[in-house]
Amino acid sequence: MTPMTDHPVAAALSAVRARIATAADAARRDPRAVTLVAVSKTHGADAVRAAVAAGQRVFGENRVQEAKAKFPEVRAETPDLELHLIGPLQTNKVKDAIALFDVIQTVDRPKLARELAREMARQGRRPHCWIEVNVGSEPQKAGIAPSEVDAFLAACRADYGLPVTGLMCIPPAGEDPAPHFRLLADLARRHRLPAVSMGMSGDYEAAIAAGATHVRVGTAIFGSRPPVG
Numbered sequence: 614m615t616p617m618t619d620h621p622v623a624a625a626l627s628a629v630r631a632r633i634a635t636a637a638d639a640a641r642r643d644p645r646a647v648t649l650v651a652v653s654k655t656h657g658a659d660a661v662r663a664a665v666a667a668g669q670r671v672f673g674e675n676r677v678q679e680a681k682a683k684f685p686e687v688r689a690e691t692p693d694l695e696l697h698l699i700g701p702l703q704t705n706k707v708k709d710a711i712a713l714f715d716v717i718q719t720v721d722r723p724k725l726a727r728e729l730a731r732e733m734a735r736q737g738r739r740p741h742c743w744i745e746v747n748v749g750s751e752p753q754k755a756g757i758a759p760s761e762v763d764a765f766l767a768a769c770r771a772d773y774g775l776p777v778t779g780l781m782c783i784p785p786a787g788e789d790p791a792p793h794f795r796l797l798a799d800l801a802r803r804h805r806l807p808a809v810s811m812g813m814s815g816d817y818e819a820a821i822a823a824g825a826t827h828v829r830v831g832t833a834i835f836g837s838r839p840p841v842g
């Protein structure tokens with residue numbers, strides 16, 4: 614059997630970590646201020662275990678059911694693992710999401726905020742909530758419009774008592790992401806939110822230059838995924 618540390622995921626992880634360090638240096642930022650969220654969606658528990666063996670502790674999944682099937686077992690072996698939800702959350706999955714995730718990055722509407730608050734009270738668990746911002750103001754896309762972040766953040770706190778600690782975005786495809794990254798970082802700064810989640814395999818260095826505290830990298834670590842069908 615191949616030892617876990619010789620797994621291709623181990624080499625890919627160290628390459629991504631090196632590029633994060635270089636990008637942080639270039640931006641005169643402390644590399645430790647950038648957290649790598651390893652996006653393991655579509656990949657099995659063995660790929661996650663290989664990443665854990667290579668020192669990775671923070672993971673992202675975009676579907677509640679998939680994460681529920683994959684993570685409880687790995688987590689029992691690795692208690693300091695941190696799991697982020699980075700995909701859309703339907704209200705009927707809120708209960709599972711609160712039970713499973715440490716950070717919910719995709720809070721994007723009042724009804725969801727209300728359900729999250731209700732379920733947190735029921736379970737006595739308070740995962741961090743980050744607001745997804747529709748930085749490109751794309752009509753079909755999830756997220757709060759940049760001009761609405763103020764009001765939504767205030768409602769999340771005052772009306773629902775949610776522990777909101779960050780912002781996340783997925784910039785429009787086919788555009789230079791840099792201005793969108795700067796917009797998100799600027800919104801976070803203005804609202805004194807410590808976490809700024811932006812940047813994927815193709816653009817995490819640009820995100821770090823703009824101030825990302827969390828980059829969400831899947832393909833560059835785990836390889837390509839089967840096409841969505």
Ligand SMILES: *Cc1c(COP(=O)(O)O)cnc(C)c1O
Pocket residue numbers: 652654675699700783812813814815829830831832833
């Ligand atoms: C899949 C996904 C990622 C990772 O994308 P890669 O291009 O594979 O690095 C990051 N963020 C979100 C929201 C995703 O759904």
